[in-house]
Amino acid sequence: MSMLHLEYQVPGDDFTRAGEASGDVKHKLKKLGYEPDAIRRVAIAMYEGEINLVIHGGGGEAVVDVDPDRVDIALIDQGPGIPDVEQAMQAGWSTAPDNVRALGFGAGMGLPNMKKYTDEMTIDSTVGVGTTVKMTVIPGRKG
Amino acid sequence: MKEFFHSVTLNEDKCVGCTNCVKRCPTEAIRIRNGKAFIASERCIDCGECIRICPHHAKRARYTHMDALDKFTYKIALPAPTLYGQFNNLDDIDYVLTGLRQMGFDQVYEVSRAAELVSEATRKMMYNTEMGVNLPRPVISSACPAVVRLIRVRFPDLCDHVLPLKSPMETAAGMAKKEAMEKTGLPEEQIGCFFITPCPAKVTDIKMPLVIEKSCVDGAIAISEVFPQLSHKMDHLECIEPIANSGIIGVGWSTSGGESAALLNEKYLAADGIENVIRVLEEVEDERIGDLDFIELNACAGGCVGGVLCVENPYVAKARIQRLRKYLPVSQNHLAGGPVPTEMEWEEELEFSNVMTLSSDLGEAMRMMVEIDNIEEELPGLDCGACGAPTCRAFAEDVVKGACRKTDCVFVYRKQMQKVAETLGELEGWTPSKEDGE
Numbered sequence: 001m002s003m004l005h006l007e008y009q010v011p012g013d014d015f016t017r018a019g020e021a022s023g024d025v026k027h028k029l030k031k032l033g034y035e036p037d038a039i040r041r042v043a044i045a046m047y048e049g050e051i052n053l054v055i056h057g058g059g060g061e062a063v064v065d066v067d068p069d070r071v072d073i074a075l076i077d078q079g080p081g082i083p084d085v086e087q088a089m090q091a092g093w094s095t096a097p098d099n100v101r102a103l104g105f106g107a108g109m110g111l112p113n114m115k116k117y118t119d120e121m122t123i124d125s126t127v128g129v130g131t132t133v134k135m136t137v138i139p140g141r142k143g
Numbered sequence: 144m145k146e147f148f149h150s151v152t153l154n155e156d157k158c159v160g161c162t163n164c165v166k167r168c169p170t171e172a173i174r175i176r177n178g179k180a181f182i183a184s185e186r187c188i189d190c191g192e193c194i195r196i197c198p199h200h201a202k203r204a205r206y207t208h209m210d211a212l213d214k215f216t217y218k219i220a221l222p223a224p225t226l227y228g229q230f231n232n233l234d235d236i237d238y239v240l241t242g243l244r245q246m247g248f249d250q251v252y253e254v255s256r257a258a259e260l261v262s263e264a265t266r267k268m269m270y271n272t273e274m275g276v277n278l279p280r281p282v283i284s285s286a287c288p289a290v291v292r293l294i295r296v297r298f299p300d301l302c303d304h305v306l307p308l309k310s311p312m313e314t315a316a317g318m319a320k321k322e323a324m325e326k327t328g329l330p331e332e333q334i335g336c337f338f339i340t341p342c343p344a345k346v347t348d349i350k351m352p353l354v355i356e357k358s359c360v361d362g363a364i365a366i367s368e369v370f371p372q373l374s375h376k377m378d379h380l381e382c383i384e385p386i387a388n389s390g391i392i393g394v395g396w397s398t399s400g401g402e403s404a405a406l407l408n409e410k411y412l413a414a415d416g417i418e419n420v421i422r423v424l425e426e427v428e429d430e431r432i433g434d435l436d437f438i439e440l441n442a443c444a445g446g447c448v449g450g451v452l453c454v455e456n457p458y459v460a461k462a463r464i465q466r467l468r469k470y471l472p473v474s475q476n477h478l479a480g481g482p483v484p485t486e487m488e489w490e491e492e493l494e495f496s497n498v499m500t501l502s503s504d505l506g507e508a509m510r511m512m513v514e515i516d517n518i519e520e521e522l523p524g525l526d527c528g529a530c531g532a533p534t535c536r537a538f539a540e541d542v543v544k545g546a547c548r549k550t551d552c553v554f555v556y557r558k559q560m561q562k563v564a565e566t567l568g569e570l571e572g573w574t575p576s577k578e579d580g581e
Binding site: 004 | 297299300425428429430431495497499500501502503505506508509510512513516
């Protein structure tokens with residue numbers, strides 16, 4: 001059991017609301033007086049993940065567990081799944097449609113950035129079933 | 144710790160305890176306590192939003208009055224370029240400046256002159272890498288004191304993005320004083336510099352500066368205070384003195400986008416109005432805004448012309464300044480070659496102040512957060528403000544901090560009373576006899 005457990009529903013295809021969940025997490029971590037660099041990394045990585053839920057996952061759930069020594073983020077969707085995770089992790093590789101790219105998203109940097117800013121990351125994906133991305137940020141590491 | 148000074152204060156007699164200011168405050172610094180607004184000093188950034196919104200004019204700005212000039216032998220006015228936008232049909236800035244002289248100032252030194260130097264120094268610091276300055280991008284303007292104070296209490300990660308240069312006001316005061324000392328031979332104490340200010344944040348910035356030891360400015364007089372006398376003087380001028388000495392760049396600082404345009408590089412963003420400023424800062428913090436070199440932020444809509452101590456509608460003032468600028472040279476003030484003069488730079492770093500955090504102990508803060516979440520679930524979520532806090536969430540936080548009781552929420556109170564009434568109802572028909580109680 002974590003000390004602080006947070007859950008969010010992220011609606012699919014709604015760009016006006018993308019960033020609400022990660023914004024709330026950031027706000028709460030600041031209130032806690034969490035280590036600033038860890039807050040920054042959580043905010044950036046979770047925002048990227050949230051955008052993925054919006055663009056690719058058809059919406060989903062964000063679950064965040066906060067402890068003094070770690071922040072665990074899980075992004076869960078029942079979307080199309082990722083056929084080749086290794087390929088998806090490559091910088092610049094994207095399946096985002098043109099209308100999404102027109103908004104400035106879909107540069108193929110989402111997953112690589114999430115990996116870059118977090119201390120641990122796993123992707124569990126099944127085509128036709130969905131994707132779960134788990135990330136961990138440990139204060140004092142990386143940065 | 145230094146005692147807080149704030150320009151923004153409350154006139155208790157006029158305050159009726161409505162929640163307009165409570166809801167408007169960008170740092171959630173205001174609560175209604177005992178029927179009156181109470182400003183939490185450590186959180187207030189003196190942006191003046193509460194002054195703007197208060198329908199009862201109970202919030203006011205403290206500033207210097209004209210009689211403060213008497214304390215000095217030699218008096219210098221430092222007009223913000225915003226002042227020029229307050230007058231209708233003005234086609235020559237010297238009317239305003241000569242008018243100020245007529246009001247009792249020995250010298251008038253335009254802040255826009257220093258603004259041109261700050262613009263040049265910014266360009267040097269940002270683009271001249273040979274000087275060894277490597278500022279983290281995007282660089283955020285340090286000109287609006289309310290924005291700098293906002294970053295200081297809400298955006299720890301952005302403190303080192305703020306441009307480490309003194310404001311044009313401060314630089315103007317330093318230069319004007321130095322010039323006056325050389326010219327008159329008077330000691331510094333006998334020379335008084337007075338900023339003609341569009342906003343209360345500048346008043347605070349003089350009394351309690353953040354990144355310098357002591358301000359060179361001796362007082363800030365509101366534009367609204369000088370306006371009546373100044374416009375009268377301007378109507379009765381016999382001759383116009385040639386004082387004005389700044390160009391499009393300097394005067395442009397009065398409106399949003401002016402400071403950015405002076406960088407002569409298109410990779411900038413200029414946002415104004417406190418909510419927009421906060422949105423931009425949130426996105427910069429999350430690295431969602433890419434490929435920008437400079438971010439200009441003004442707490443007031445329209446920029447300094449939107450300050451609460453101005454008399455004219457910000458957009459009218461902006462239109463006038465646009466017209467005034469048209470026939471000016473680009474810039475009339477320049478730095479000598481070489482690095483940026485040290486007297487233009489900050490003396491200290493901008494340090495984050497954790498006044499918004501729940502507790503200095505992380506474990507304790509986490510326990511409090513869980514309790515806040517639990518209390519919030521019991522609240523109606525209407526953010527009605529009847530408890531005196533801006534939102535249900537803020538109220539829950541106040542309860543956990545011990546600043547108020549849960550029953551200060553009318554909905555919680557009503558529920559509690561219902562329970563009492565139900566208990567009483569169950570007892571109906573049964574009254575304890577005197578013997579039972581004794």
